[in-house]
Amino acid sequence: MSLIKTPQEIEKLHRGGELLSNTLREIRRACVAGASTAALDKIARDRFAAAGGTPSFLGYRIGERGPAFPGAVCISINDEVVHGLPIPDRTILAGDVVGLDIGVWVEGLATDMATTVIVGETDPSVKNLVADTRESLVRGLAVIRAGKFVNDIGAAIEDYLTESGRSKKYGIVKDLVGHGVGHAVHEEPQIPNYRDPRLPKIKLQTGMVIAIEPMVTLGTWRVRVKDDGWTIVTDDGSMAAHFEVTVAVTDDGYDLITPWPDELAS
Numbered sequence: 299m300s301l302i303k304t305p306q307e308i309e310k311l312h313r314g315g316e317l318l319s320n321t322l323r324e325i326r327r328a329c330v331a332g333a334s335t336a337a338l339d340k341i342a343r344d345r346f347a348a349a350g351g352t353p354s355f356l357g358y359r360i361g362e363r364g365p366a367f368p369g370a371v372c373i374s375i376n377d378e379v380v381h382g383l384p385i386p387d388r389t390i391l392a393g394d395v396v397g398l399d400i401g402v403w404v405e406g407l408a409t410d411m412a413t414t415v416i417v418g419e420t421d422p423s424v425k426n427l428v429a430d431t432r433e434s435l436v437r438g439l440a441v442i443r444a445g446k447f448v449n450d451i452g453a454a455i456e457d458y459l460t461e462s463g464r465s466k467k468y469g470i471v472k473d474l475v476g477h478g479v480g481h482a483v484h485e486e487p488q489i490p491n492y493r494d495p496r497l498p499k500i501k502l503q504t505g506m507v508i509a510i511e512p513m514v515t516l517g518t519w520r521v522r523v524k525d526d527g528w529t530i531v532t533d534d535g536s537m538a539a540h541f542e543v544t545v546a547v548t549d550d551g552y553d554l555i556t557p558w559p560d561e562l563a564s
């Protein structure tokens with residue numbers, strides 16, 4: 299399993315990324331007060347099936363004995379950071395902050411992306427959290443090119459989120475990180491969203507395919523897993539936001555494999 303993808307593989311990844319992005323755009327639109335999380339999940343299952351894609355999260359296990367993930371989309375509401383369950387008795391409510399994270403296999407290659415939707419009205423602090431989490435991803439992407447180091451990405455994300463003058467100090471989740479993707483759902487290297495002095499100096503190379511995914515909270519960086527074995531929540535109950543794209547590293551920047559679903563919508 300190579301961390302470097304061939305140009306042919308990157309072409310295939312683009313086809314998967316396009317499907318993933320179009321699907322996430324449709325789920326964003328359907329993510330309104332009263333929608334059941336199972337109905338949002340069904341959009342992904344149906345669209346993937348129609349296009350010949352396979353949901354990569356459905357049935358996924360962390361370790362050998364963990365519970366299998368029950369859906370195609372992770373739907374994480376309010377203090378849920380990631381890996382929330384798309385199940386029939388969960389309904390989206392007005393004011394919810396909803397993280398939508400999906401992954402798909404197309405032509406033997408995996409792509410991964412996420413967005414966060416504010417349903418209706420919410421506090422300015424929550425709006426800022428969502429906007430700043432998205433922008434931190436943009437800042438992290440901006441430093442990517444062959445020859446840079448994995449740690450440069452986390453440093454750029456951290457620097458943006460800890461800029462002076464912010465009214466609120468954010469928590470940057472540390473237990474979950476970005477990652478290589480393509481031949482597997484999660485590959486090396488791990489890509490923290492902060493400066494990690496322990497991280498080996500890994501150089502970005504042309505053809506590396508990576509998923510960058512800042513997870514940010516209005517409180518602590520500490521998280522825990524709920525009893526369902528999947529849902530990751532903030533330790534202090536504070537709101538969280540999450541954005542993710544898959545990109546391929548190039549000589550002078552990056553190639554966006556999963557187009558932003560919100561930009562496409564506008």
Ligand code: MG
Pocket residue numbers: 410411476477509511542
């Ligand atoms: Mg991911």
